[in-house]
Amino acid sequence: MPVNTPRRTVFSTSTVLFLAVGVLILAAPSSAAKPVNFGKGDDANQQGGSDSTGIYAAAKIQYSGSVAKGGNTGNVTSVDVNWTPPPCWYAPYLGAKDFKAKMSKSIEDSLNTPGMGGTAGSAIGDVQRHYEDDYGWTDTPGYKDYNVDKDGDGMFWAGVENPNEPDFLKRNSCSDLPFWVENGEAPPPQYEEAISPEILAALAYQHMQLPDTKVTLAPAANTKVNLPTWAWLNKTVFDEVQATAALNAPGFNIQATTTAKPVSLKLEPGTEDAETYPASGECVINADGSIGKPYAQGKASQTPPCGIKYLRSSGGGTYNLRATITWDIAWTGTGGAGGDLPDGTFGGQQAITVQEIQAVNR
Template sequence: MGNWDPPACWYEPRSAEEFSKYVENMYEETVNTPGQHSYAKASVGMFRNEYKDGKYKNYNLDQKDEGSWWVAVRDEARWTEPEAQLCDKQPFWVENGAAPPVKNAVTPQVLAELAYNRIQLPTTEVTLAPETTTKVNLPTWAWLDKASFKEVSVTAALNVGGLNIQATTTAKPVSLKLEPGTKDAETYPASGECTINADDSIGEPYAKGKSDETPPCGVKYLRSSGDGTYKLRATITWEINWTGTGGAGGDLPNGTFGNDQDVTVQEIQSVNR
């Protein structure tokens, strides 16, 4: 959506049952896989012993109602990035109500940032009049209807080991920027930035009788596109905010989504209206 990324890794809790099942399954799969290298078997065996028969006993199952295991989690889409390797602490036990001794333990804000990365924005094309073929020096109206251009929200939640938090991240469209695809053009307004209307739409639909009016949002091409087309780029800016458990909330960096549309511009010196 923008030039900002949510965390590539973080720590989150697992119940004693979940953690023991995970370790035992990993151990069984490793030692029973044909051709598995001996160092891999030795490594997973040492890891298992640490939590089953070493520093901890039987995965702290006898304390399952008193705390939880905290484990490092990496964003699957970014696991090769250096930032995803920063969460390198081995799983550790935290008693209920205690603060995990790491900087990037999951919080409502972390959930909000992760939800931000999961928001699917609509690939909305602006409506144009004339629709795909316009004329030189003829203002082309552009608009987005509020029905297809509205808020989008994603909620992320976590309920494990006495920790019950959630966050909802909402993307609200606030403006549309038009880039004609050529220097031989003018935009309405001159900045090319069309702000949102009171009814959550952007721009104004063209209607009969408006041919002599200046569109509140649009473009005017000053030269023909010849045998080709111009790539009109419509970029929507989304304002991002979040609310979470315990009244937490705030803003996240704005997101942008751009879409190109082909526009044919014909050279006609006079237009009958």
């Protein structure tokens, strides 16, 4: 097998890959080849189908549990600003015969595209030799005739974009050439972004939908200056939430379930002219799963365990009370894997009218 060549000094692997599949066109020729779909940017909520041989045309992540479906819910936000879900990953893509049909056609179209001569054409030729003639590419062994003699024994894996990643460069950073993985075997260790239970857990975290946080207040939407307003949430209003992400392909089936448990409620009055109970504004969860205590007759002179006191009238408008739940989040996955993820938050706003107490002079 020929010695690997340090092509990355001229073209990065990602650039060569883009050239090979026609998604990056030098000089923008009008007769550019149609890009090959590598699964990037697809609807990741759906799992790919299979052909008559049972080989998956594309293995995609399937989400279940608390996943975006509209209504009064929203995505959890990590309290750790340095933590983000994976922008991309490597996952099973095509069986050997299907990959050969798609990749060889793309390479042929690219080589026949005007403007693809010189270094670019040479790079595409190297990709062709990599899959047809067992030509080693950087640290990746080559393949003889696209491994068609092993069809059904494994799959080619390729980079998949996270469609929810806003940064284009990060989204396209899983750009190594598609590589072969035998059924039941782990991907080569150099592919750190290969799909794993931990990556699935992070994606389940990203797709998790938490219930809107609307606290019960007494007085309700209208209160008075210097009058303590009680706030509480019953256990039945919110409970732990789970979301599962799974990937199934021939010889490769993994999943992870992310669980969020509510731990505290934070009240933000919407004005500096207010006091919170407790002073931090953080109302902890009670032993029975509730937060705060409901107001009852005769408690008007008592200090609420969770609540607000407004010190100034809202005039002709309202204050926007924001109630945010903090959720403790952990995950479990295939093979007994598991661990903690950053706490998450999700909240909502309520309009509060605060009136002056009218005194009568006699």
